[in-house]
Amino acid sequence: MGHFVPHTDAEIAEMLAFVGLSSLDELFEAVPAALRLAGGLDLAPGLSEPDVAVEMERLADANVAVGRDLVCFAGGGAYDHEIPSVVRRVAYRSEYVTAYTPYQPEVSQGVLQTLFEYQTLIARLTGLPIANASLYDGATACVEAVNLAVAATGNQRVLVSRGVNPQWREVVRTYAVGTGHEIEEIALEDGLTAWSSVSGSAGAVLVQYPNYLGCLEDLAEARRVADATGALLLVAFDPVAAGLVRSPGSYGADVVVGEGQPFGTPLGFGGPYLGLFACKQEHVRRLPGRLVGETVDTEGRRAYVTTLRTREQDIRREKASSNVCTNQTLIAVCCTIQLAWLGTAGLREMALRCARATRYTREAVLAIDGVGPLASAPVLREFAISLPNGMSGETVVERMADEGFLAGIPLGAEYGGGLLIAATERRTRTEIDAYAAALEKVVR
Amino acid sequence: MGHFVPHTDAEIAEMLAFVGLSSLDELFEAVPAALRLAGGLDLAPGLSEPDVAVEMERLADANVAVGRDLVCFAGGGAYDHEIPSVVRRVAYRSEYVTAYTPYQPEVSQGVLQTLFEYQTLIARLTGLPIANASLYDGATACVEAVNLAVAATGNQRVLVSRGVNPQWREVVRTYAVGTGHEIEEIALEDGLTAWSSVSGSAGAVLVQYPNYLGCLEDLAEARRVADATGALLLVAFDPVAAGLVRSPGSYGADVVVGEGQPFGTPLGFGGPYLGLFACKQEHVRRLPGRLVGETVDTEGRRAYVTTLRTREQDIRREKASSNVCTNQTLIAVCCTIQLAWLGTAGLREMALRCARATRYTREAVLAIDGVGPLASAPVLREFAISLPNGMSGETVVERMADEGFLAGIPLGAEYGGGLLIAATERRTRTEIDAYAAALEKVVR
Amino acid sequence: MTDPTTGVKTVSGGRASSAPLMGRDEEPTLFELSVTGRTAASFRTSGLPEWSAEELVPADHLQTEPTPVAEISERDLVAHFTRLTHRQYSVDLGAYPLGSCTMKYNPKLCDEAASLAGLANIHPAAPPSLTQGWLELLVELEDILCSITGMKAATLQPPAGAAGELTGLLLMRAWHAAQGRQRTKVIIPDSAHGTNPASVTLGGYQTVTVPSDERGLVDVAALRERLDDDVAGIMLTNPNTLGLFEEDIVEIAGAVHEVGGLLYYDGANLNAILGITRPGDMGFDIVHMNLHKTFAVPHGGGGPGAGPVAVSPRLAEYLPGPMPIRHDDGTYGWMTPARSIGRVHGWHGNGLALARAYSYILANGGDGLKRVAEAAVLNATWLRHRLRGTYDIPYDRPNMHEFVAAATNLKKAKGIKALDVAKRLLEEGFHAPTVYFPLIVDEALMIEPTETESPQTLVALAEALERIAADTGESAKAAPRTSPVGRVDEARAARQLIPTFDARPVTSTGDEAADTMESPAARF
């Protein structure tokens, strides 16, 4: 039990004496007797470090893991990208891991400068001038974007493309109950948002690029529609795409959000991931979360500090731009190091390799009898297929697991079923050929 | 190729221009043309980081690993002890890993103080006042001890107990060819050194405690024999035993050496390990390797520095006490952290648990029909058995591997064959019961 | 450092002058270290056709210029970030007595647990047949958290405390709606953390503040005045942010429940009561936990954390889904509660953070967790007694895991403000306490030593605080003098916003900034 409390019995006795008590129980006299847990917690006694390791390994071994057991073709917001050794070795240095929010900038320049670099990188990738120091994940970043847009426009009508990740849309809907926003969805046509169906005024238009089915949306059209409705244009952006395509900022997006997991974060059963958030200068006072700025110290040395703090909950309380306090700094550190490792050329190479693997996989898969494309629009790292004979995506995934593949993500009814397949820069021709062969067998 | 050279082509060109050359080849004009490798190295081109990882994992998977595949009952100088997470997480911090020998003490207090603490710990464990900052391994530490003893006594006759690890004895013999020492072995009787067989004068008496067969030698008798022959008493000591038994220093050993692997170093196919070396005060000027001492800086602050450096090869050259330069500092850091983690009570607990597991294993194994003890002397963490029907240790090890065990180490002809079995604090009753059951099956 | 002969600043990835071991220079940014054409990246051999960007991406989507990232060697990259870590305080360097934040030592075994390949390399969309280990872990963790808080069911989705609060408020909303009631207000004490009112707003409620009484506890009479049919509930943390146990909690719960309101427990201070008492027994309906405070998910410089929410039986059917469940046959799967408010996270919550917390709980066990609370309270109590007389203790009564001191008299006597104490403490080798919070205490110093600090560390911390109080005002104002940078100009940061490297004015710091983008390689 309690290996991590250093106090010896003798010390506890001395400390109690100093404060005029004679037992640890007396420390809790403010707690009404009726509320005191008589028998202590109903939990197993503490385990030694090796025993904990045994138990954690047992649980880990009860999973079927990507890499060890399965070749991963699943994406849908969580991707099997390469993570180089430097990310693990440097981002997990204990100064990064065991620091708190940089409240004392004089001894927190490490985290602050890293976040400043992170903000710069996210601004560059999104094509916008301001990026915050991280949000929880792609889904909640969408919520924050919607809240910003509604606050900025005063219009609670929020138009969300069905091309946005369905789980993210669900999160947006969940939170909208509190804020009272009206969420309306825009249907897809052949994998792309049916912009022509939009009418009326709105506070926000949210579109994903590339979208959930992997397709490259027409952001210029999205911008026009947003303008026509008086809405801000919110783009949920795949940051890997920044290696190949024009930035959402270049199309005039007001806010760009995204999921930062592809840069340096393992699949981890879905978290902790990284919510990316960038916006135009004019929205900076509505920015959710923390912002690091450059300044100087008393001797004129360059220094960094969290700034525009008056937006934040600890100062502005019920009027804050958001309730976010703890964010995902460490994941932002991983992202920064991973991007630095990639560099300008590497980011492009990574995106290019994803696109090649995806093209190759798509061609191989579509060559299978009965498999068809769910959409014809161009894709980058992910694409959707229909399955023969009404076979469900779930069945294919289960069967493919026996063949050593995580085949993809089953698509829901709103997409007409089928399977969402992703291929990252980690996928080799051998793996893809084997995947296609297995799929052919499985759908037969 | 060469991911780790930062220079861009443009930079190379500029640098060449600065030094008045026009090609990289010209840098090597001092190398006679006839010696220039025309086609470059006959090696495969460089691999990317992920490709290297794939290849290294392929090799790793081609081994049958302790923990993952096998329960380990092998010892013989390399033990399967627990390594807590703090050792891995702290000792492998890059400041420890990527530092050089602390030549500039002002910016090397981290390594220096850690070594000072290491020396203190080794001195405490061995019961001697001086310990150096590490040697290569247990075997070469024996060589250094022998060299010191011969230098101190001027007598080249070296008596080595057959209870000393046979591989270590072989190393002592190998090096003795250079120094001209005469190595003579002392036989064992029922697992213990036959001291009565010793006569004449000698420079060194080397005994292992507990010895290779796991038996606790009579160090008081060893001291008497050393005195009678005029030799220094050199004890190769198992540092884990320091948790339970009296130190060799308390018996009057002149030099204590040992293998530090049990404290924080993985099996690693035999290295890098850690040579422990401690001696009496009077031998300090003959001490091989580095020594860290406490001193002060210009402002009177406590500081550490390598000291008595005039023993060392870089200053004393052919008259140095040893040729050791690079040693095993990082492994000494691991050892220090592991010992600090164990603490006084933990070291005792670890030794006690080894002794319990060994007792339990020994009783279970000796209950098997046809299996007998090779020696009757008391043991701590290791013991030797004879096998039925002239079965070889090698056969048992091969067959037991199929049952999921690394059964032990086959004993050579000088011990009459059999198997050397070790049980550390990691072994559980369940594992030992299964081991005994499998052994029973295998030797039947 | 600027070359005196050329006046040009050399930006070098291999110079360590910014590492406090060596000097106190600035550390260049990634972007200044960047040199065109360099890269650290390398890629797996794929054997795939090498289609060009133009073949793969339609022209109207394709970028014309590559996105500028940074161009840096692996060597410079590693050195840069390693030096940055030397410019960063952390629990692993020393004590971090930040009140409300629970900066305890986080066992290394939890780091290793969370990096097991069998946990880290699991896709969140993989079906239950492939994720039985994860599901078991989540179900077990939910059970444990319910057991610790005295609640019925829990969701592990919320990624942090604030997200847990909002989840809780949405649960509150859903419950009231299901009762056919339209409630508009949520009561919070004036000592509450800022996330509470911020979440209340996002939950669609108005914040009504209830004052603290002279004890530092909720003023029950004032509370009763505010209770009416519009009240959806109350949010409390207990112990509260003054570190004091709300002794009238049973009465409070009764009063709130009487008007049909729910009680929300902000679990940021759960560390104080582990194994001692449970929010469920106090009458709370909804509890969020900050696993990153109580259960050793290291804070990571600001996150990630995990903010599970546990609820009483009547709220269980509203929890976000899907929830991990144990089937009757002993296997595990997912289930969405009948009246679920819906997802609050893109996947299942901050999984690897949950795994860390789970391993921490396993290591401590029921007995160890109680010892955590005892030692945390003992440490804070000892320190309050020791500092009494040196600092003001506005509410000098039995505290729990933290207490609030104040620099009111020091400020009066010598002009030493809470902020000055904080900065001077950095020089003494300690992180500063939380300052100016809670808002109801002037010159507040909110001190939470946590249970992992030894009595020796408490003595050293007390001695340091005593030295500071004995100091001159000038000395305190000049602090910190030993850190890589001195006091930072926060006003300037806000006034002249530089949120990215690219936003730097050409001569932002008044000196050599303009040169630094130029590759020094150009000067060979």
Added chain:
Amino acid sequence: MTDPTTGVKTVSGGRASSAPLMGRDEEPTLFELSVTGRTAASFRTSGLPEWSAEELVPADHLQTEPTPVAEISERDLVAHFTRLTHRQYSVDLGAYPLGSCTMKYNPKLCDEAASLAGLANIHPAAPPSLTQGWLELLVELEDILCSITGMKAATLQPPAGAAGELTGLLLMRAWHAAQGRQRTKVIIPDSAHGTNPASVTLGGYQTVTVPSDERGLVDVAALRERLDDDVAGIMLTNPNTLGLFEEDIVEIAGAVHEVGGLLYYDGANLNAILGITRPGDMGFDIVHMNLHKTFAVPHGGGGPGAGPVAVSPRLAEYLPGPMPIRHDDGTYGWMTPARSIGRVHGWHGNGLALARAYSYILANGGDGLKRVAEAAVLNATWLRHRLRGTYDIPYDRPNMHEFVAAATNLKKAKGIKALDVAKRLLEEGFHAPTVYFPLIVDEALMIEPTETESPQTLVALAEALERIAADTGESAKAAPRTSPVGRVDEARAARQLIPTFDARPVTSTGDEAADTMESPAARF
């Protein structure tokens, strides 16, 4: 830090005042942090009978008092060693231009390779059937090292360069003995590293020194004078320790071979010639390599390294055994050469260090290794050109991967010695070069930038060295002023030896040392 009110020093595991980020205090030792009764250890549940020590160990062997180690919490342990790492320079913080030591950046991928469970958790006595992966790795590495050096066969056993040297000398001995010859002398240049003569002695030979000529190369005429029938061989490093290529190597080899001697190549400087030329082609018979220099086994604060020895065909049968071999059927096993000198390591060498080097070689490939040599030589050459004029360059001719500068004129002009330059450079954010070596150069500064330092870092280093040369003598003498401790009193360390904490005189540092063993807890 001493409490001014009590005069007693508090030793606290949670105070970070020794971390250069916070202050410049001393870091207490483990032993001062120790408090009776504390521990960090925990043990696996074994289910075994709990026999007592008395039941397990005969009374005459059993200790009466437990061996005192230290008694410390995991929290204090982690903080202590983490703070110590902040008091330590390393390649990952910045450049380390230590001549002869090749302190290059070591790729992180090699760290990961060496920590793979399938390599780390293999018992060295496990039979070949269980260790095919390791054996393959070792066989491949031997082949590669032979290919790089131009030799026939190699042993991977020697754990460091010096061990390799001695192994080589024992091979030399064995070979001469097999020829029925009794040789007594080994020739080494006056510029040789100290391990060379020390190994010669241990190999049972006498060292005969051959002087360098005005070029800084072996004086061939002087060498010829020393060559006779007593000469067993010559040990050379090429490039030599001045960083100069021994241009007459073919002539030297011929002359030594003529008298029946062997040529030993000290591979410490192999980094300079990777893919450019090979010791085997130069005529060497025995070559040791310092994998920790050339192939990125990080130096670990002084080790471990790995010092494989490769030999020409006629020496192959003398190599230490057992050697890993590839059988005809493609499987791997062990073999001991017919006339093996015997083991030189307790097992098979520093296995995990070998694995690191292997992964480094795979990553670089033949092309990459050549680029390593080119960039290493280019960097050193550029820096020599740049520093010419500021520092003396005693042998100002084409250098290889390092060069020797000197502070002779600086010393004359301002009293700035090589040591002062070294200490001042620490303030500038760089580790110092090797000083006073090789011994044949007065006030030597032996500079090896290595190939992983960028041109920008070279500029910064040059600027720093130029600033130092432009400095006053006083400033240089006062250095280093920014490090956690100032210049260290080395003489005192030797005069008043304190090799362990227990050897400290009661008032060793003249101040509060005596108090520090007392547990501060006693003062509550």
